[in-house]
Amino acid sequence: MRWFWIDKFKSFERGRCATAVKAVSICEEHMQGYFPGYPVMTPTFVIEGFAQMGGILISETREFRQNLVLAKVSRSKIHRYARPGELMSYAVNLVSLQEDGGLVEATSHIDGELHVEADLTFAQVSRDVIDRKFFEPVGLLQMLRVYGLYDVGVDENGDPLKIPEYLLEAEKTATGAYF
Amino acid sequence: MPTEQEVFEKIRAALVDALGVDDDEVTPDATLVGDLGAESIDFLDIVFRLEKAFNIEIPRAELFPEDILTNAEYVQDGKVTDEGVSELKKRMPFADLSKFEANPLVQEFGNLLTVNDMVRYVCSKVEA
Numbered sequence: 001m002r003w004f005w006i007d008k009f010k011s012f013e014r015g016r017c018a019t020a021v022k023a024v025s026i027c028e029e030h031m032q033g034y035f036p037g038y039p040v041m042t043p044t045f046v047i048e049g050f051a052q053m054g055g056i057l058i059s060e061t062r063e064f065r066q067n068l069v070l071a072k073v074s075r076s077k078i079h080r081y082a083r084p085g086e087l088m089s090y091a092v093n094l095v096s097l098q099e100d101g102g103l104v105e106a107t108s109h110i111d112g113e114l115h116v117e118a119d120l121t122f123a124q125v126s127r128d129v130i131d132r133k134f135f136e137p138v139g140l141l142q143m144l145r146v147y148g149l150y151d152v153g154v155d156e157n158g159d160p161l162k163i164p165e166y167l168l169e170a171e172k173t174a175t176g177a178y179f
Numbered sequence: 180m181p182t183e184q185e186v187f188e189k190i191r192a193a194l195v196d197a198l199g200v201d202d203d204e205v206t207p208d209a210t211l212v213g214d215l216g217a218e219s220i221d222f223l224d225i226v227f228r229l230e231k232a233f234n235i236e237i238p239r240a241e242l243f244p245e246d247i248l249t250n251a252e253y254v255q256d257g258k259v260t261d262e263g264v265s266e267l268k269k270r271m272p273f274a275d276l277s278k279f280e281a282n283p284l285v286q287e288f289g290n291l292l293t294v295n296d297m298v299r300y301v302c303s304k305v306e307a
Contacts (some may be wrong), residue, residue: 072224095231096227100239102227103228103231121224123220
């Protein structure tokens with residue numbers, strides 16, 4: 001199973017920005033190990049949540065057809081720890097979108113207080129380097145639906161995002177194999 | 180059109196954010212790799228920031244001429260040939276290649292680019 005590091009998108013504007021939330025639960029396995037006896041949300045997993053949001057923000061502009069990787073965390077500051085029972089509100093802004101990648105600025109707030117901030121650089125991996133897709137379409141679409149991307153996402157005109165046809169086709173084919 | 184000082188200030192801000200260095204470390208003579216500690220992936224970050232800051236497009240081969248440095252026609256025994264240096268000069272008129280020319284080891288090329296070279300490069304793109 002793929003790791004999910006946000007619970008749900010709250011807003012998503014194509015090629016511009018996105019917000020999401022993640023609730024901190026003591027049930028998450030990693031909570032027990034970071035500081036034994038003092039459970040906190042591991043800050044690197046907060047940054048992984050930013051990376052998932054930023055990756056989706058960039059990839060969505062290209063219908064998720066390119067292989068994109070988190071290349072670098074340029075800058076990050078952990079201002080406090082998130083404790084069980086708290087709700088983290090993530091915001092990601094696309095600073096630069098280029099043919100070979102992009103740059104995003106991300107923040108997490110808890111009750112209005114700055115929790116984590118980071119800049120993330122993404123790079124597109126050439127098909128000459130890795131000749132396969134990082135995400136198989138059915139699993140990708142499932143993840144996007146779990147995150148609620150198509151519930152809240154809008155395109156550059158403010159219209160609801162549409163699921164790319166090739167993802168729907170892949171899903172239909174996979175479902176047809178079972179039913 | 181921004182002045183050279185304004186270009187320098189924006190480049191300094193980009194390098195501070197991208198490389199986590201202090202303002203005063205970013206001097207005109209500082210080399211990106213040797214003095215500021217830039218690694219290959221940092222150049223992508225820097226380029227994204229400069230393209231955004233100046234609203235310009237930076238073809239990757241202009242700043243990082245890997246195609247020349249990996250071409251057997253221009254490299255022999257780990258050194259860039261005279262023809263190769265000549266190609267580099269054509270590709271990078273903004274860079275001072277005089278030191279590199281004296282001992283043109285490919286492995287030293289990465290340590291060539293200075294902040295001032297970046298300023299000259301960006302000025303040439305902004306003016307174009």
